[in-house]
Amino acid sequence: MDYLTFFLVILYVYKALCEEVFWDTTVKLAENMTLECVYPSMNTLTQMEWFKINMMERESIAIFNPTYGVIVRKPYADRVYFSNLTNASNDMSLSFHNASEADIGFYSCSLHTFPHGPWKKMIQVVPSDTFEVAVPSTSQTVSELGKNVTLTCQPQMKWQLQQVMWEKIQPHQIDLLTSCNLSQGSSYTSKYPRQILSNCHQGMRRTFITMPHATASDSGLYRCCFKASTGEIETFVMRLTVTEGKINNHYILFMVGGAALLLLLVLLITIVTVISYKRRRRRQKRGLFKEYWDTPYKSANNLRSPVPTNQPSDDTGEDVYVNYPTFSRRPKTRI
Incomplete structure (x- = not known):
């Protein structure tokens, strides 16, 4: 060379x-x-x-x-x-x-x-096996078809930010949407096949992306990632749902109310089940105690019976009476 x-x-x-x-x-x-x-x-x-x-x-x-x-x-x-x-x-x-x-x-x-x-x-x-798996979303945004959609993100860390990135997460791939170098105030917009608007300037503490005229294909998981000058990283994942037609507030309230009623029903069923179980346990304990108490009492009564069921007889044909010992308590002697 x-x-x-x-x-x-x-x-x-x-x-x-x-x-x-x-x-x-x-x-x-x-x-x-x-x-x-x-x-x-x-x-x-x-x-x-x-x-x-x-x-x-x-x-x-x-x-x-x-x-x-x-x-x-x-x-x-x-x-x-x-x-x-x-x-x-x-x-x-x-x-x-x-x-x-x-x-x-x-x-x-x-x-x-x-x-x-x-x-x-x-x-x-x-x-x-090394493909990054997205974590569950922490927030959800619902938008109408054709509207401008804006997703916002703000870090909790107090360190000076160095870089901010937005990504779209799919099961088979991750697309970079935009990246902002805060120290230089310069941004990189990737080759994502739709227009993405974002902010990028030195010292900013809040980031957003805007997708004009949202379509059904824009629905999915989005992630914003903050990187501090110290190397620490903080990420947030949000889900976007683009619906056809206008969003009916009454329908949303109905869905929320239905979810609350379902939760209440589950709690009631759980409470009734617990109460029934406790009552059944108490009955079982009472039955065991009663059986334990009655068993020696019945044995003592059988021993004190004066006449057996089938009385014996002698050769003359007359009945023969047998004297069974009786049980009595002795008086206690004080010493």
């Missing part, structure tokens, strides 16, 4: 280490998986290409040109295909079948458009 090449390699590594790299989407490895790449604008597409990033080089996977069609490289020819490819489509998603651990890594969807020029989306594929 000559000095010029070595210098360029060092420069590339230094640049990569200094730059903050954002992965727009994290995908869980699956036998059949899709790497989504949807260009948010309807500009004219001149050419696009999929790459797999290996260290400092890019491995070409597939190319699409509206004039010349599709070319899939030999190592991937039988395993990948464009999911929704048409000449008028802006969906350049790449699907895998029979994917394996060899497909774990980083991918790039690179487009060239006219007149805006290049556009790129970064995707990482991670093992299924």
